[in-house]
Amino acid sequence: MAGKTTLNNLPSGSFALVTEVLAEGLIRRRLLDLGLVPGTRVEVVRRSPAGDPTAFNIRGAIIALRKEVAGQVLVSPLGDEAAG
Amino acid sequence: MGLTYQSTGKLATREIFNVPASIRQPVVALAGNPNTGKSTVFNALTGLRQHTGNWPGKTVLQAKGSYIHDGRKYTLVDLPGTYSLLANSVEEEVARDFICFARPDATVTVVDATCLERNLNLVLQVMEITDKVIVCVNLIDEARRKNIRIDSDKLSERLGVPVVTTAARSGEGLSRLLDVISDVVFGRVQPKPRLVRYTPEVEEAIARLEPGIRALVGGEINARWVALRLLDGDIKLGHSLEIFCNRREPVRAAREVLV
């Protein structure tokens, strides 16, 4: 398992595990409601042509997040073997 | 326990939401995450007996309709699809205000059998507002195709509320859903939701707030839930409380000034 980064820093097609949600207040609530609790596996599905927002597969739903928001989610990237 | 329609407060509030307020006609709400099949359930149950318009004062579509089961007419309200009821969007505000203030006689929470876990967050939130909850595990045909097995007895036991599995597109399970709704509406089945217990500090704060809240809002609105929202710093709920407890028309202008 690689070191920590934030959700906005991952390449398309990669997977990561949520380790911590740094956001506070309403944004924190929103992220938790979307299923981004620690331990959740997230897939980076695709980035929009302009580079923002990015679509993530979170617990079976495709959700687009802007980089300011995704940047508030700490993750550890998973290797390709977890992609199955 | 039987009928619990004495409350005129509830009926008046239902009128604010453009929903028939007859003591004889139970109101059933459909809640759920986006794309779980709420409208498919709604259409299957109400057929052509439906109206669409907007939620009063909102640009969110309101679909309501009626169906007859065992010779009794029910009003069915299709709530907007949301992941949460904590009012971060107009859709969430509409859904939670309806459940909290119009107090449906049953709230069916439609969940996706193929990703049950992500849907349970909303189920828990609905159960915090009302006891009269039924979980409808829809898309069970899709789940079967993906070899996902749902133990609905276990789920029901863990949640403390009735669970019905359906495939709304083909109509599977809908007659059982209607039976369970009527059981809950008429008190033959009394769901006992297993609620989330918070940390001792939070529970203590809730206990301190609850009596005052109950004195203000009366016994019909869930004081524990209101206390939780106040502790959350939820200002919007304060506005909604003011409007609905005074049984006034929502005054949008006033709200705009306050926001």
Ligand SMILES: Nc1nc2c(ncn2[C@@H]2O[C@H](COP(=O)(O)OP(=O)(O)OP(=O)(O)O)[C@@H](O)[C@H]2O)c(=O)[nH]1
């Ligand atoms: N296979 C299958 N498909 C279903 C079932 N129920 C609904 N669908 C399909 O799922 C899709 C979404 O259904 P809707 O009824 O629009 O879902 P909804 O919950 O009202 O969606 P929102 O209003 O956008 O939140 C549609 O394509 C339906 O035909 C089901 O039980 N099985």
Ligand SMILES: [Mg+2]
């Ligand atoms: Mg719908």
